[in-house]
Amino acid sequence: MTNLLKIIFLFFFLALAGHQAASQQLLDRIVEVSKTSGSAEQLLLHLEEQSEVVLSYSNQVCLPNRIIFNKQKGSIKFFLDQIFETCQVEYIERNNKIVIIPVKSGNREFHINGYIIDHDTGEPLIGANLFDFHANKGTSTNNFGYFSLPLNGGQITLGSSYIGYNTSLTQLNVKRDTLITIRLKPMPALQEISVLGKPIMSDIQRSGSGIIDIPVAQIKNIPSFMGEPDIIKAMQLFPGIQSGNEGFSGLYVRGGSSDQNLILLDDVPVYNMEHLLGLFTIFNPDVVNKVSLIKGGFPAQYGGRLSSVVDIRTYDGNQQQLNGSVGIGILSSKFSLNGPLWKGRTTFSISGRRTYYDLIQKAIPNDRLTSGSYFFYDLNAKLTHTLTRKDRLYVSIYNGSDDVSSKYNFKDITQSIINTDYDLTTSQLNDEVVTGWGNTVVSGRWNHIVNEKIFTNLTTSFSDYRFYNQQQQSNYQNNDWSTINLEYFSGIRDFTAKVDIDYYSSQGNTLKAGVGFTRHQFYPGINVVKTELSSNEKRDTTYGGQIIMGNELHAYLQDDITLTPTLKVNTGIHMSMFQTGKRTYHSIEPRLNARLLLTPTVSLKASYSAMTQYIHLLSSAMVSLPTDLWMPVTEQIEPMKAWQTSMSAEWQIRPEFNLTAEVYYKETNNLIDYKDNQNYFDTSSDWISKLTSGFGRSYGLELLLHRKMGDWSGWVGYTLSKSVNRFDDINQGNPFRANNDRRHDAALFLSYLLSPNADISMTWAIGSGKPVTLADEKYFAPSLPTASPNTSGYAEHYSERNSYTMPIYHRMDIGANFRKKIKLGERTISVGIMNVYGRQNAFFLFYADNINKNTGEVTRSLKQFSLFPIPLPYVRYTLKF
């Protein structure tokens, strides 16, 4: 532990502090001046006296005659910058002396830093590109829309671009480090992307491979179940990503399981992203600014999961004016509102979504004594405050839940008031059972631009996933009414603090470093019994599983280096440590991404990533259930580790139109699964002893043709892959197909703009069926001599795990959006049909006995159950104002 900490500190202080901070001591010294105007020589002399630092300069330095300081207190550098505002000078510290030397502006390097934002709303544009055509240098904005680009001084022309926005050219006469804000105008519909004289920075120039950026506008156009646009289901249409089961929101990336995905909402992990058991996800696209999925070539800043990172960033809120939207659909209604609270300083964004069948049900009078209801809701809120030009604060909150309740035992009861014999009171009983699950995610972040080279972000966050079951039951006993509340809950709760630092070096490197600590609390299942008698006697009892703690520490260092104009490398190391019980695990994970530009529009990329995962999900079924338990590694169960390598070729056909071919190979060690004959539901033995660890291998080829903008947009993707696992205690030690190993998988999404006010879209997915374990033999199984009677029957035997393949899957969905300006704003009517041609895809297979009514003959057959066997229409009305 001590050694690891030493290494961490060594990284930070050698890489960053040693590089920058030590050389800035004299210039950063704060002084107070009494003389605020005069010639350069007078003010330099005064500054020298006040600071007790020798200021040395030659007669070649330009010395303006009239300078006015705009404040009396500041760093020496601040006052020197004011004195030499119109000159090109350089400061060099030597001993206790600052030497001021003139430089030719064209030879001196400055940092152009700042933000790229939406012209109309002020929203930061994440991943926007910035390029200096003369220097042939470029960069892109970070997750807060910030960039810093070192360039030689003088006249420069900066090109800025972002998908869905007009490319802008900014002319600057650079004489010093400059903080600017670039505003890009959203592109009107149907307008083609303008092509500049030289290609701007784009996906092909990025060093990482296996990264998918999905424009949110495209996500909203994808036909969706019940008209609910869904980020995760959009991702399932990309190569390398499997959905698990039709209609569900599981993510299975390159042979990995659903718990191997790091789902980040504004930098905070979310542990359950599902509503209605996975038919919908918790992410409301109306509040999403940027979505990225990384399935290989992981930058060093990410860790903790093996298969993918889904990075979702939400809107800050419109800086100019209040706007919002309301939407009414078959399943749910939603609203969003955002705008400035304090113009230029503070913005807010709030949105909510809720299903309403339960409300409709309640509104309809009925005399049923029992009733059941279901709803889910999401609530997103974000507050962004600009403290200074260099400091911003963000507070984000997500809360969402599914709630199933049933009421029963409805009756009137009459009882005497306590301590009296004659006063009677009548009250109504309506006992209920409430089952639900949900997440609460809260984060606070502070951005600080230390100087033109250093951008820092401090994050503190809280993430809580909880499944709960509450039962209220009334009982008449011993002449007294009592109320019993039985509660069960399970889940996981994280408290995290982390610091991330971006360092933009003079050489054009972008160095990122960070350190973070997470305190995990695992709640494997706790029962609380509360008893309340009408005589006011109360008692609470808690029993069941104990809370399990885990402490996770991580640190990383990565560098994005442009080695030559054509060769760019992103390399780094991610280190982590997990302490559980008496054991501490640690890992060092090297990461390497390299990009070679063959031509300005064709690149080759290669990557290597090692990943470690310390927590895992104990699952019970082929679909994700909210009762599944997140559990940590233990003294017996070691962390899962994976390494992956990939190579890709990318061709930028047009600025918005890419063709990518990628091959990958991944190996995973210490995969965790239940042993043969062991089961989630077996609570008669220790959960740890039921698990076993094994090995997984996955490899494949992925092709993607993606057009992000234009009248025709969309993508077509194809995956050829194979994923195999092997465990000593499963399948007699023989390798078997991973749960979502599908050999072929292809998906097409097309969207066509009919006019600025109308678009139509379609998706079509086709692929091999997923593997399934089927019993292929059965045999007599009597009641055991010590068992309860009447259990005699048969037992089933499956020869091999996942040895069968479900029938081929395919489905087509279509949708259309019709927009119209109305008095209140713009209304959109979205209509569509899911499963247009009524394909019956297999959800699960089962055996069934069939009895011939005429002959009485019994036959047995294998059947498939299809989830959405008929075309399902949807309609949604949205009003934006």
Added chain:
Amino acid sequence: MTNITHRILPILMGAILWGGCEKEIDFDLKSSAGKPVVYAFMQPDSAVTISVTKSVSTLTPSNFAPIDNATIHFYKNGTLHRVLSYNGAQQWNNYPTLRFAGGDTVAITLFENEKEIAVAGTYIPHPVQIEKIDTFSETRIGDDGFWAAHINLGLTIDEPAETNDYYQLQIIQTTKTQTSSGTTVQTDTLTLPQTDNQIFNTNQTSVSLTDIDFEGLFTDANINGKQHRIRLSFNATQFRKPTTAHSRQLDIRLYRLSEAYYNYYKAQIIATALNGLSIFDPVEIPTNVSNGYGLVTGYATSSIIFDIQ
């Protein structure tokens, strides 16, 4: 199956079944039917009962196929003990004269048409006696949250140290009622309260999630070689004497099982609980019959019977 999962699954099913449908499909299943299936349960000094059948394809309506012309070789402590022919027309064959003692190691080899088709073996355990029973009653809040009178049973056993042991505890209530047509006898196997954390693992992960009744199965993992008092606390209503009853007895049985018996039993309970829920993978029942299925096992019983008022 489970309280909570039963509440979750209807949501899933309700959400998906409204538009779902099923249809028959053609599927090429591997044909590996025809394997021997052997069951033999042996208690010390008791007659041996054996069932030998053959497995069938899952698509076959019947649950098994009979075996013809089978003989069974019994080995006791490594030596051939008896050779018996098996009547395949009967599902169970009883061999009253074939008995083994506690501590014996038994192996059987099954022949069909003089060809060896299966081998299995087991150990006949000695019973572990219930050394002492103590009872007391109290009124307290039970696990269901209600105040109720409870009857607490303490069963003291001396757990053998030298072996990993597997047990089943069973309490059977027998009620005799005099009616006009004679005496009727009713027996009920009581559901055991999971009040002994040490043997029922009630503090472990997810224990509260499920309410599968494992019918008193437990291991000596936490009590190996110790004298242990098994604590059971019953709601007294379970013992309420019917007004017409004239006598009641409690039969407390402690079965000492083989590991194979324990694992088979547990898997069978889970398979039964998940039967019909196709979103779960099928549960494989373990076997100790090589080249076949079934269970050849010894077990031993100790029992205490007493009248209750």
